[in-house]
Amino acid sequence: MSAGAGREGRGGRMGSGGVGDVKLRTRINAERRLSGKLGKMRSVGGGDDDDVMLRARVGDERRGKREFDERVKAKREGRGGRMGSVDGADDGEDVRLRTRVASGRRGKREFDERVKTEQGMFTARREGRGGRMGSAAGADDGEDVRLRTRMAAGRRGKREFDERVKTEQGMSTARREGREGEWGVRLELMMVRIRSKECLRRGGKGGGGRMGSVARADDGENVRLRTRVVGKLGKSGKGFGKGGDLDKESVKGERNRRRGGALEGYANKKKDKKDEEEVENDTPKKRKRIKLDPYDVSNKRMDDGVSIDGKEMEKKVEAEKKIELSKNAQFRAIQPSPSILSFVEDNLLGRRRSIELRRAGYNVDLSAPLDNIPHSTSSEREHCEENVFRNKLTFFAAANVSSSFPPADLPEIAFAGRSNVGKSSLLNALTRQWGVARTSDKPGLTQTINFFNLGSKICLVDLPGYGFAYAKDEVKDAWEELVKEYVSTRVGLKRVCLLIDTKWGMKPRDHELVHLMERSQTKYQILMTKTDMVFPIDVARRAMEIEENLKANKSVVNPLMMISSKSGAGIRSLRSVLAKISRFAKP
Ligand SMILES: Nc1nc2c(ncn2[C@@H]2O[C@H](COP(=O)(O)OP(=O)(O)OP(=O)(O)O)[C@@H](O)[C@H]2O)c(=O)[nH]1
């Protein structure tokens, strides 16, 4: 490229060619420079267009393209020199160029402000308002003041700027009105003060002198002006706030001082000092920026990110435990009635030690000792006192849909309850015919409605359990529906024995079935099962609790029965209750 330039007679080191030529050469040289292939950069003062471009490019490596282009353009148009000091500026464009370069990376608004200011100054000079942009004392008219103050205002907000303009305009008015002697001094002080504060704020030096002493203030307007500026500057970190109170106080303080109130004056001096300190410590704070992801469509709030963490989870669990505990505590707080307590004791209900049973005359070697005759020497059980239960228990029908229910020829007694509560076991215990109704540890063994004839007198119906069971949800739902349909529509149904596990009490599904039977006016009786698993006192408490729960119900049949198919407790009583149904009921 440089060879080409030489051929075309553009001479010199790089020749000053067309724009494209210059740009290309500059780019190449800049790259070489960056990769260390070129020598030392020439001083900024000397050189030609290319050199300037090169320098500018390398110097401004990281700056934007626009700035670079601006500088190149300026050079090419002969607005050269060393990019012109403010004093050497000739026209508006040059000013614009200079200020743009000086602005560097600053924001567009600041840049425009400065350009405006300098252009204004340039105009002022052209119109003979020249000098070195006038010290504050030399300011002549409103426009000049406005320009100067705007420039000084720098990065500050509009309100502060306006305040200062107002102040200086006030001063020039005062001067116009012949108060310039006093004003000259005070104005100078004011400007020194402002410049010093600006220097302090920007972390620079200079600005010089002690900040105008308040004691030298003479008139109300001056005091007001000074205090306004000082007050505002003190608050400038947050922009110009209301400031009204501060102004009033400061002005008041100043007036008192003028009246010779030494103490007050001292206090206000302190206050001023504080204000100045505030100004000194007032370094511009960096604003926090929240970056938002434009592609995030999760529609989450920021605090949504704080999902239920470990602590909250623990709290939840604890709260749940508390509820459980309180339920348990409530249960423990139940005071059983003396009649229930004596019933439990008389029938040896609840968990009993074998020694206790032996003392009571029962043969503990039998599988169901409490279904035996106490103090009997025979290991054989006596015959059932109720004739009906001496009959053979025979399975005769199973139904998993209502359409397959057998005809209701006999009065029916159904056994309902949650899975594994002991329905099938109870059938066997009542008839002492173990194994007719199949039982299992595993909840959900009985999956159909099983009909058993007890002789030709009565029909015992083993229902599938509801609640927890090892079966699919839809299957369990189907059983539940079938049970509900059976208990609410079956014609020959004389009683539903609702079995409740003594340890757990009534659960929501039990209540559901109770409500259903209440609605359909089906007679039901509560049987508390597995009483051999809990302490006698808890058997009594549970009985109290259930009775309390159901006392308002109409279809419930008393008494509440407490039984155990394993120990035989309460079985005899149950037989006699159910035998009555077979005796009086007609199909
Ligand atoms: N300790 C004790 N265990 C019992 C008692 N009654 C039944 N069981 C046991 O409880 C388990 C379940 O008995 P089941 O008669 O099959 O219960 P179920 O209500 O028919 O259960 P599903 O047919 O699944 O609805 C078996 O292991 C029985 O031995 C009782 O009174 N005391």
Ligand SMILES: [Mg+2]
């Ligand atoms: Mg069963």
